[in-house]
Each structure stands twice: as C-alpha cells, then as structure tokens.
Amino acid sequence: MSTDTTPEPTGQPQDPAEQPWDGAVAGEPPATLQRLWGTTAPRRRGPKPALSVGRIVRAAMELADAEGLAAVSMARIAEAVGYTPMALYRYVAGKEELLVLMADAVAADLPDLPADTGWRAGLEAWTRAQIDMGLARPWFLDLPLSAAVPGPHRVRWLDQAFGILREVDLPADEKLALVGLLAQHVLGETRVQVESRRAAVERVRREAGLPDGTPEAELDPAAIDAAHPYAGFEAMLGRYASPATYPHLFEAFAAWDGTTTDAPPEDDIGFGITIVLDGVEAYLRRRGALPAGEG
Amino acid sequence: MSTDTTPEPTGQPQDPAEQPWDGAVAGEPPATLQRLWGTTAPRRRGPKPALSVGRIVRAAMELADAEGLAAVSMARIAEAVGYTPMALYRYVAGKEELLVLMADAVAADLPDLPADTGWRAGLEAWTRAQIDMGLARPWFLDLPLSAAVPGPHRVRWLDQAFGILREVDLPADEKLALVGLLAQHVLGETRVQVESRRAAVERVRREAGLPDGTPEAELDPAAIDAAHPYAGFEAMLGRYASPATYPHLFEAFAAWDGTTTDAPPEDDIGFGITIVLDGVEAYLRRRGALPAGEG
C-alpha cells in the first residue's frame, strides 16, 4: 500500500495462472483466497452447479452451531445439503479450506459499531462484540490456527477498528499491532468465558444426577449462573496443594476469606478489558498519540 | 481452601470408588486426574506392567516435537514404544486423556524463576519463559481447550506467579484473575509469534523455489528474519482494499510510509508485555495494592 497505484475496487480475475504462488509448490493462497473473496470466475460450459460454496459453508456452520466443530465432517455436510460427500469437492478444495471459509463467515454477523464514541469506548465495544460472537459460536475457538486467513468479513471488522482509531495519531503498523493485541486478548477472554461456562454446566448436571448428554436447556439456568467459577480449581487445591508442594498458592488461598471481591468492574469481561485498555492508554500517552484534549 | 483442615502433602489413594464424580455419569475427572497427579494405586495382582504412563507420554511428546501434533496417533506412539496400539489403553483412558497429560508435561520444562526481582520484572520473566516454551514446542498451541486441566507442573508454574505476587496486597481471587489474564495474553502472543514465523519460513521457501516439504534448516536464517511480517497482509490489502470497501484501512495504510517504527520496545514480545503490565500496574495502583515505596 505504500505504492501509488490504486487497486481496483474489487479483485479482478487477472489470470489465475502465472500468480507467483501458483503451482505445485504453493500452499493454499490462490484458489482458497478466490473462494474467500468470492472472485471465482463463473464457469462457461457444462451443467449449472446445483450447489454453491455459500450453501455448503452455511450447512457446515449450522452443523457446528448444533453439535460442535467435531460434528462437522464432509459426510455430514453432504447429507445436510442432500448430495454425496464427493460433490462438495467441486466447490471446495478440501476440509481445511472449508474451515477457512467458516472462520471468515462467522465475522459476518459482527455488528456495525456506532462511530463518534471516543477511541476508548469504541475499542471496548469492538472487543465486547467480538466476545459475544465467540460466546454465541463456541466452535469458533476450536478452529485451527491455519484457518485465520483474512477474508472480507474479517477485514471489514478490522476496518471498523481502524475507524475507531482514526482520532489517534499513530502510523498504520502501530495501530495494527494494537488491534492485534486486542484481538488476541479477545480470543483469550472468550476462551475463559466459554470454558468456565462449560465447566459450570457440567457441574450442575452432575449435581442434578442427569446423564452425560443432557442438553443445557434442561438445566436450571440460575444454578448455572450461581456455580462458583473457581470451584474446580479449589477442589484441586484442597486435594493436592500443601505448604510443602505449592507454598505461595497455599499461603494466598489460606488467607483468602472465600468471598469474591467486586471491586473490579461488575463483570469478568470488563475486568480484562479495563486492564488492557489502561495499558493501551499508557502507550498512546507515551507516544503522544492521544487526541487533542486527552493528551 | 477456606477450611482449616490441612490436606495431605501429596494426594493419597483414598478409595477411588465413592468419589462424587465417579460412575457412568462422570466426565474425565477421576481417572484422568489421578493419572495427572500420579496418584494411581499400584496394582496387586497379575503380571508387572511393562509400560508406564510416563513412557507413553514421553514418546508422544517426542513424536509431537519431531512431526507435530497431527503425527501423534495411538498407532505411532505404540510403534515408538514397541507395543500394539491397544496396549496403550491399559495405561491411558483414551487419546483425549493423553493430550491432557501432554499439556501438563510440557510445563515441566519451565524454569525456576529467580525470586526477589520486583513484581513487574518477575511477571515479565514469567511471561517470557512461557512464550519461549511455546516457541520451542509449537504443537502446544494445537492442543484442544479440553486439555487445559490443572496438573502438577502447570500448578507449580502458577505457584511461581503467586510467589512473584507475594509483595502485592490483593486477595487470592484477584491475583488469580490477573495471572489468568497474563496467561491468556501469553497464549495469544505465542500464537502470533509461531504463526508469523511459519509464514515467513513459507515465504522464503517459496521465493527460493524449494519444494513444499523442505525442512527449515535448509533455508537462509537471515532471510527468514528479514521477511517482512506484514507482507501477506499488505498483498491482501493491495489486491482487495479500496476507499470504497475498506475506507479506514485504506486511509491509514495509504498515509503510511512503509517503515516500521521501533519506538516500542525492540522486540515484538516486549510490545505486548509492556502494554499489559502497564494495565496491571494501573489496576494495582487503583486498588492500593502496590508494595510500599511504589504506591
């Protein structure tokens, strides 16, 4: 982007052959990227395709929503759309590519954030929206690292972050680094939330004596909310920790009265966001990048 | 731990039956936790076991080190230790449990940190050591969320964090939340590092025209270090971004001169740590928890 040639509005066909990364050596880029960005040239001959990439991805996501990522197999997807497994390979290079497409597609549901809240409130909203998305689709966290390819929806979300950061005076690469830091925090926070909820559900189910596969809907939501988040951890400590084995942990938790402080922001998510954004604010101040009136 | 009964130094057998979570309903806890903490009661009758959990886990880790987590299958492990695949099931409940054991075992190599550096330097060292571990064993990042069960080595590492935080005046649950935040940041940062290195290696290999499976050792290390970390991202921008599609991104990167600022700490890792620890410091100050002389 440091060149002065303006790129075309949307990607053009531009002869799929002769791309530097094409050929036997290549990783996934060419076909996968085209599928991601919807820039595959329409076919001219032969029967009209009955399926579409979009429909396949949508079926895969519904499956993941309902039964988790582990349930997403080529066979199950094919069954859902009413074709044979091998038919999918006419639309998608393989399962790995399908996961890439899914990873971008989830970002389509991210909201349009209001502009003109300051950078800090903006980033907080940006962060929270993403965590909400992760909570709604926990399977997102199970996607492999290799599925994190920038696609149109993901980049749109990134664009919003840059919109929020317009008022901040920093070169683009530093903004990108900051947004990346935030994005990583989001992923981690979501993991914690999802995992702690899953543990709470499991504990409530066990206490109610219900069988393993019981859907969450049959459990008491209040009991789930009330389930102490550190319960499993404390049980582990009580069983295995001693002054001899884990002195500092033992000391700290022996002195603890067992009550959770709510001096931090009322919710767990806010706790992390506040700390990270405080750090970001310190960085901006150090760099003299705060908008006028805040510096 | 808010009770006054001192737990025994190390877990005792304490009758594996009659545990609340035992039986058909249970998830993994009983057997898996016992295997994790090495508290399985020795068998009394029958032939002496030829294998051991430790040997199996070690073999699995060697396999993962050499060929990645995807190469770790029950069959390959069995081959490595010289027995049939089914023999492993006498020692381990299944593959999932094995991954749990591996996840804890990696933490065994984490160093003993020096005491008496202040809380901030201590936490930074704690963080960096963990990132180094992740870089040394990238497969660690591929482990599923479900493998994150607290085992002896993981808890020992947590204990060190609490040792570092002794001088900080905060209830145990808040310390735990802070350490958790840091741990999540570490995971994210390691992901970024591993992924960007992998991308750099791939790009260098492509430019050198070498085949896909070429081991990293045959590539020019200097070229890998020099490979611009944002190259792939910029290529994507140049091809697909326009003022119409991604206005803010376009604007920011159009104004950018293409040079990376090194105003932040010299290395990428320090960039993130500094921001997060600044946030933590702000939190401690707000809570009046800073050690005497720092408040």
Place this chain on the structure above:
DNA sequence: CGAAACAGTGTGTACCGTAAACAGTATGCG
C-alpha cells in the same frame, strides 16, 4: 492349588478425508 486380577494381542467396527475413474449434461466452436 485354584481363582481372580491383571497384561498385552488379534480382530473387527465405524468413522474420517479424499484420490480416481465414471456417466451424464450443457456449452462454444467449426
């Protein structure tokens, strides 16, 4: 000396992702 508890093996099932060969269909070109 049984009997019971255990170790490791052999065999088999139910999946998984996907390569290859195939028959049917719509299109562009001579």
Place this chain on the structure above:
DNA sequence: CGCATACTGTTTACGGTACACACTGTTTCG
C-alpha cells in the same frame, strides 16, 4: 447443426483414525 470440450455429481476404493471386545498368558492372593 454436430461434436469436442468442459463441467457436473456419483461410485468405488484406499489408507488412516480411535477404540470395543474377546482372547491368551502371567502373576499373586486366599
């Protein structure tokens, strides 16, 4: 028009996975 061509979805098959179950052989306790 007619046919080669490119494309569709299907069939079949392969090598891989985790693991259930029945089995033989070994060790130790009552």
